[in-house]
Amino acid sequence: MSPIIAPYGEWKSPIDVDFITSSTVSSSELRKNEHTGELFWAEINSSTNGRQTIMTRNAEGVTSELTPAPFIARNRVHEYGGGIFALAREYLVSSNDEDCRLYKVNTTTKETTPLTPENKAWRYADIAIHPSEKFLICVREDHTVDTPQTVINTLVVVRLDTQEPNVQVLAEGADFYSAPRFNPANPSDFAYYSWNHPFMTWDHTQMYYNTLTITDSAITIASQTLLAGADKAHEESSNQPRFGADGTLYFTSDKTGFWNLYSYKAGGKVELVLQEPVKAEFQGPAWRFDDSSFYPLKSDPTKIASIYSLDGTDHLCVIDTKTKTLKDIPTEFTVIDSILSSSQGSDDVLLLGVGSYNLPHQYISYNLRTNTYDVLMKSSSVEVPNGYISKPVPLTFKTTGGHDAYALFYPPANVDYVAPEGTLPPLRVLSHGGPTTAFVSDLNWSVNYFTSRGIACVTVNYGGSTNYGREFRDRLRTQWGVVDIDDCCNAAKYLLEKKLVDEDKLAIVGRSAGGYSTLAALAFRDVFKAGVSHFGIGDLEILAKDTHKFELLYPESLIGPYPAARDLYLERSPLYSADKITCPCAFFQGLEDKVVPPNQAEMMVNALKKRGLPVSYVTFEGEGHGFRIPKNVKTALLSEVTFLGRVFGFTPFDAIPIEIINEDAIPK
Numbered sequence: 001m002s003p004i005i006a007p008y009g010e011w012k013s014p015i016d017v018d019f020i021t022s023s024t025v026s027s028s029e030l031r032k033n034e035h036t037g038e039l040f041w042a043e044i045n046s047s048t049n050g051r052q053t054i055m056t057r058n059a060e061g062v063t064s065e066l067t068p069a070p071f072i073a074r075n076r077v078h079e080y081g082g083g084i085f086a087l088a089r090e091y092l093v094s095s096n097d098e099d100c101r102l103y104k105v106n107t108t109t110k111e112t113t114p115l116t117p118e119n120k121a122w123r124y125a126d127i128a129i130h131p132s133e134k135f136l137i138c139v140r141e142d143h144t145v146d147t148p149q150t151v152i153n154t155l156v157v158v159r160l161d162t163q164e165p166n167v168q169v170l171a172e173g174a175d176f177y178s179a180p181r182f183n184p185a186n187p188s189d190f191a192y193y194s195w196n197h198p199f200m201t202w203d204h205t206q207m208y209y210n211t212l213t214i215t216d217s218a219i220t221i222a223s224q225t226l227l228a229g230a231d232k233a234h235e236e237s238s239n240q241p242r243f244g245a246d247g248t249l250y251f252t253s254d255k256t257g258f259w260n261l262y263s264y265k266a267g268g269k270v271e272l273v274l275q276e277p278v279k280a281e282f283q284g285p286a287w288r289f290d291d292s293s294f295y296p297l298k299s300d301p302t303k304i305a306s307i308y309s310l311d312g313t314d315h316l317c318v319i320d321t322k323t324k325t326l327k328d329i330p331t332e333f334t335v336i337d338s339i340l341s342s343s344q345g346s347d348d349v350l351l352l353g354v355g356s357y358n359l360p361h362q363y364i365s366y367n368l369r370t371n372t373y374d375v376l377m378k379s380s381s382v383e384v385p386n387g388y389i390s391k392p393v394p395l396t397f398k399t400t401g402g403h404d405a406y407a408l409f410y411p412p413a414n415v416d417y418v419a420p421e422g423t424l425p426p427l428r429v430l431s432h433g434g435p436t437t438a439f440v441s442d443l444n445w446s447v448n449y450f451t452s453r454g455i456a457c458v459t460v461n462y463g464g465s466t467n468y469g470r471e472f473r474d475r476l477r478t479q480w481g482v483v484d485i486d487d488c489c490n491a492a493k494y495l496l497e498k499k500l501v502d503e504d505k506l507a508i509v510g511r512s513a514g515g516y517s518t519l520a521a522l523a524f525r526d527v528f529k530a531g532v533s534h535f536g537i538g539d540l541e542i543l544a545k546d547t548h549k550f551e552l553l554y555p556e557s558l559i560g561p562y563p564a565a566r567d568l569y570l571e572r573s574p575l576y577s578a579d580k581i582t583c584p585c586a587f588f589q590g591l592e593d594k595v596v597p598p599n600q601a602e603m604m605v606n607a608l609k610k611r612g613l614p615v616s617y618v619t620f621e622g623e624g625h626g627f628r629i630p631k632n633v634k635t636a637l638l639s640e641v642t643f644l645g646r647v648f649g650f651t652p653f654d655a656i657p658i659e660i661i662n663e664d665a666i667p668k
Helices: 017-023 445-451 470-476 483-497 513-524 540-545 554-558 566-571 574-580 598-610 630-648
Strands: 026-032 039-044 053-057 063-065 085-087 091-096 101-106 112-114 122-129 135-142 152-159 167-171 176-182 189-195 206-214 219-228 238-243 249-253 260-264 294-296 303-310 313-320 325-329 335-344 347-356 359-367 372-378 393-398 404-410 427-431 456-461 506-511 530-534 585-590 615-620
Touching: 017 445, 017 630, 026 085, 026 335, 026 347, 026 359, 039 085, 085 122, 091 122, 101 122, 122 176, 135 167, 135 176, 152 176, 167 219, 176 238, 189 238, 189 249, 206 238, 206 249, 219 249, 238 294, 249 294, 294 335, 303 335, 313 335, 335 359, 393 483, 404 445, 404 483, 427 483, 427 513, 445 456, 445 630, 456 483, 470 483, 483 506, 483 513, 506 513, 506 630, 513 530, 513 574, 530 630, 540 554, 540 566, 540 598, 574 598, 585 598, 585 630, 598 615, 615 630
Parallel strands: 427 456, 427 506, 506 530, 530 585, 585 615
Antiparallel strands: 026 039, 039 053, 053 063, 085 091, 091 101, 101 112, 122 135, 135 152, 152 167, 176 189, 189 206, 206 219, 238 249, 249 260, 294 303, 303 313, 313 325, 335 347, 347 359, 359 372, 393 404, 404 456
């Protein structure tokens, strides 16, 4: 059959909201019990209605839920969480967001036993169980006095060999702690890293090697060696401490400008794992606990399986630390986001989180001897529909100052439709959150939701994004609200010059920090005809005063010190330049958001309403920073495509009734 001729935006697509929410599963933190072969992971699926649970699969392939309701396998340390659970031989320890306690969960009987006292002000994350299984070390965040300035982070010891909850503070004084990890060759040794305001984990951290004194009555740090981060004049981000079976500690550091791998043996010196530093990133920004981008092999701990990112694409490799050489392992995947070392008989096996633009995120077991893999689980229960997935085109384009910036362009893709001759598609320019993060070429269902309807998308990795080294990342230093919006505007202009999109149908869309870039682009540049902010920031001064501890001083590096640079905060706040915004805007906001509170959206909405601009404001009960509940995910997608249709003059096949205040002011 010949394709149907229909305007861009009005194509009917099988990738609808029910397809996305009913067929997708969010899985993370895959673990394997090497003694039993059982797999464990955290999961959100359509049946849990946004509740995260721990799933298990035995060696025979039988899958079951380990932590049924009301247990919520999640924590909110730093608000972003991560490091939810850790495995022992016959049990695991998990945080429970229902009451903020740690629980021992028997992996056979599913019996749960609380390990920490009843106190919802104490949150726990990043759990490391000692090889003796008599105690664990983890991060505790104390919200007893719950303001960003008074929240206290420490490393604590939680006893596993007592009947009553027993928690001891092990390390304190720093603003933040992360990644306690034990040395299997000498279990009295462990490593962790810490950092202090105003730095973030990708700015400047301190990596420590420690020796414990362990008695029945107390566990204390007997000695400590600072491995990285001593030079305060030279910022160095060191993360991900991890021991090999021979006692060698490996970690990442970006002191040469890119996150490379380093090693340390007790009493020795820190050494680069490769012969020379390479201009590739062996990790991403540590927003959450327990990232895993490299792992020593089980058969030979002097060899490290690792992921590295080069020019925005992920690669798999094995590093021989004796010869200091790297061997690439070719794969079909463009995204590899986690790695664990395991074994299958005498073979080394890697448990990888992988994906591509046309492949749902999945966990695989990759055999390094045979170079073959088995799929362990997929994030989607249905096959990717052929003919409706947009293949991203990598872009490198010139931006302000003659610099290069990067993007992925997703053209409309629907095998059933063509647009009328001589017409061009609308464009959604996506600005990522963070802003210290990046877009990758994974299977982005929300992007394909729009492209399969005939709406082009471009995801912009503006100056400040990760995967391109510290110099590119630092381009956003004190320039947030300048560099990011210039790059987003220039991405749109580049596509206009190539005659790939309609100049009268340009929208900019963003979440969180990307929502700020969206609103700033509308206020300070004249490129876009519509804007969509998902829990974005309108008032930078309010952000400086009213956010959580983890990001409390993040704006200092992005804008300047507050209140000394207060004028700059006001100057770059879209709220105080709302009179410069001339196009329709939509806002989507979770009412329990602690990172970007609802007042940010409400102030912008009220300011634009007063000016008579078309505004839509959609709120969600029970949602925080990001939407997890399926019905809310559906509403957000349907509302956005309907809003863009009303603004740009097309009618989506799945449009819903939405309120647009001052709708009569939409340009005809």
